[in-house]
Amino acid sequence: MNTEEIMELSLKLAGLKEVPEDSAIYVSGGSIAKILFGIDAGVPELLLAKQLGCDAVIAHHPEGGTAVVNFHQVFKRHIQQMVGAGVPMEEAEKVIRKRLEELEVEAHTQTYSHAVDVAKLLKMPYLNIHTPLDEVGRRRMAEQIKSRIRKYSTVQDVVSVLRELPEFKNAVTEIKIRLGKAENPAGKVVVSHGAGTNGGYEVAKTYFKYGIGTVVYIHISFSDLEKLKTDNVGNLIVTGHIASDSVGINPLIHELGKRNISVTKIGIVPG
Numbered sequence: 240m241n242t243e244e245i246m247e248l249s250l251k252l253a254g255l256k257e258v259p260e261d262s263a264i265y266v267s268g269g270s271i272a273k274i275l276f277g278i279d280a281g282v283p284e285l286l287l288a289k290q291l292g293c294d295a296v297i298a299h300h301p302e303g304g305t306a307v308v309n310f311h312q313v314f315k316r317h318i319q320q321m322v323g324a325g326v327p328m329e330e331a332e333k334v335i336r337k338r339l340e341e342l343e344v345e346a347h348t349q350t351y352s353h354a355v356d357v358a359k360l361l362k363m364p365y366l367n368i369h370t371p372l373d374e375v376g377r378r379r380m381a382e383q384i385k386s387r388i389r390k391y392s393t394v395q396d397v398v399s400v401l402r403e404l405p406e407f408k409n410a411v412t413e414i415k416i417r418l419g420k421a422e423n424p425a426g427k428v429v430v431s432h433g434a435g436t437n438g439g440y441e442v443a444k445t446y447f448k449y450g451i452g453t454v455v456y457i458h459i460s461f462s463d464l465e466k467l468k469t470d471n472v473g474n475l476i477v478t479g480h481i482a483s484d485s486v487g488i489n490p491l492i493h494e495l496g497k498r499n500i501s502v503t504k505i506g507i508v509p510g
Contacts, residue, residue, distance in 0.1 A: 240498060241269035242295060242364050249371040249491055253378075259370035260312035261301050261435055265355045268364025271295045276492065277505035278484055281354040284505060285363055291503065295364035299484055302367050303355035311342035313370050316434035317442055324429050326449045334441045342435070368491070373433040376487025379404065380455065380478070381430045388425060394453055394474045395421035397428055401455075401478060406489065406510040410482035417459065418467050419474030426452015426474075432483065439463040447473035457483035482508050 240248075242264045250258065273295075275288040280298035288296045301307045314335060321331040358365035380401060387400040398414050398421070401407055407414060429451050431438055437456045440463040446454050453474040467475060489510035492502050 240271050240495075240500060242267050242271070242366050245271070245295075245297070245495070246366060246368065248494060249368045249375075252490055252494065253371040253374040255371055255374065260309040261306050261369040262367055262371060263301070263304050263306040264366040265303055266358045266363060266365040268295055271364065271500060273501045273503075274495065275503050275505065276488070276507065278481060278488070278507060280367075280505065282357045285354065285358050285361055285365065289361050289363060293363075293503065295366070296358070298365075298367040299369060299372060299488055300367065301369055302365075303351050303353070306367055306369070307349045307351040308346050310346055310435060311339055313435040314339050314342055316370070317431070317438050320429070320431060320434065321442065321445060321449075324427075324446060324449065324451055326445055330445065334445045335438070338439060338441065370433060370435065372487035372491060373484070374487070375490050376483055376485075377430050377433040379486050379490070380432070380483070384428050384430065384455075388428060392425045393421065394419055394423045394425050394476065397425050397453055397455070397476060401476075404486060404510070406482050406485040406508045407478065409509045410479055410485075412479035412482055414479065415477050417464055417475045417477045418471075419453070423474050424452060426450075428453045428455065430455040432457055433487075440466040443467055443473070443475060444470060481506065485510055 271294040273293045275293045276297045277284050278299045280296050281302055285296055301310055317335050318331045322328050383400055431454055437459055443454045455476045457478050458480040485508035488507055
């Protein structure tokens with residue numbers, strides 16, 4: 240396989256037609272049989288891959304170029320997720336506006352060419368795949384919940400069915416109920432993931448406003464959590480960043496294995 244075929248495979252798994260703004264092929268390459276794959280993979284991992292005789296490096300999180308500079312654009316995916324859950328389009332757009340601007344401003348502080356330049360010097364094929372694999376993970380979690388959670392299920396029931404996924408079984412972190420109580424009715428559940436980063440206070444608050452009983456985030460800041468606790472409305476489950484990323488990454492690794500590609504994993508929870 241080549242780098243373009245690997246990226247296309249990730250899009251197919253996610254049901255996407257175009258490469259999202261937070262994913263990119265930095266250095267193209269072909270005849271790939273051995274890959275180093277890390278949730279974060281920068282200069283040290285590129286050097287390690289060279290030492291190990293790998294043919295390519297895949298990072299999950301953006302490492303350079305337009306994937307870093309344009310990262311904020313994928314935050315707009317929260318809009319379609321909220322609209323799909325019953326939030327009016329106009330309100331969904333308003334809710335994400337401030338955080339979108341913050342992300343765009345923050346992008347100008349990033350070193351966007353360092354790791355890419357090293358990969359070019361090493362002649363090491365290099366890419367990152369972020370939103371496609373987060374979308375795979377979001378769908379896996381949402382399907383797990385949909386298949387098992389019923390009208391009278393509790394928040395603890397949601398936690399329990401998510402824990403059945405191997406990545407959560409194998410993780411060091413635990414799935415946490417950060418807002419609400421285990422015995423609370425779960426109500427309608429939304430997995431808010433696959434939009435660059437979590438929606439924070441405003442997105443969760445808006446879901447609760449429009450009838451969502453339980454929101455699932457993969458992480459949240461302490462300050463946003465404190466605001467939600469002050470409101471004391473709804474239930475928030477936080478599944479853990481690295482375990483949740485791994486839920487989306489492992490299906491791609493399994494598909495690569497079917498194509499006789501060896502993958503050495505760094506920081507990815509087994510699944």
